Amino acid sequence: MRVVVFEAPGGGRDDTVGSLARALSVPRTSIGNVMRANLSQGTELGNRVTEIMKSGSLVPDEILTEVVRDGLHRMAPAGFLLLGYPRTVSLALALDDVLRELDAPLDSVLDLRLSDAEVERRIRRLAARRRCRKDSGHRFEPEMDQLRVEGACDVCGGELYQHEDETEIRFRSAFMSYEAMLEPLTQHYARQGLLVTVDAVGTSDEISRRAVAALQEHSL
Secondary structure, eight states: OEEEEEEOSOOOSSOHHHHHHHHHTOOEEEHHHHHHHHHHHTOHHHHHHHHHHHTTOOOOHHHHHHHHHHHHHHSOTTSEEEESOOOSHHHHHHHHHHHHHTTOOOSEEEEEEOOHHHHHHHHHHHHTOEEESSOTTOEEOTTTOOOSSTTBOTTTOOBEEOOTTSSHHHHHHHHHHHHHHHHHHHHHHHHTTOEEEEEOOSOHHHHHHHHHHHHHHHHO
């Protein structure tokens, strides 16, 4: 099964897409993973991306498509979950071209959809995150972590603080940007009869079971 997955930001610690990949017995990939692999291996594509990033420019669409082409060619085209791409309709059309090269068209496009109430809850949860001043790798979420001492890191005792990139305003902006990006894409894939929308509230296994059932029904 070949599926593009749209997942809202701030999913928490459960790995819904990983659970879904295991349930479907297909590999998962994302544009970020393929990009990092090329950068770490020093490939020609990775070097091109490095030069663009050093210049402070955004990676152009044609390079993003090359990154995805590279990733999909390395994977078994008989099945995959693709996360984080496409992000525009023009990139969706480019993905169609790549998959035609592989003779592996999409089976479905999965929209893991959140209710307005869940989006609001998630924004507040993310904005409540705190980091440790001694070690920024130590992070805590009040909804999930029971601190032994209020305001102190359980690992090293350092002071907990709110990072400037983790404010409610920034998270709310991220969700708004995601919705603005998603709307034309879901319309595009709905017109092709590929869109499958699934309620994404619950544990990763619950959402995965729901998604598997919906994908299987769609493929009938």
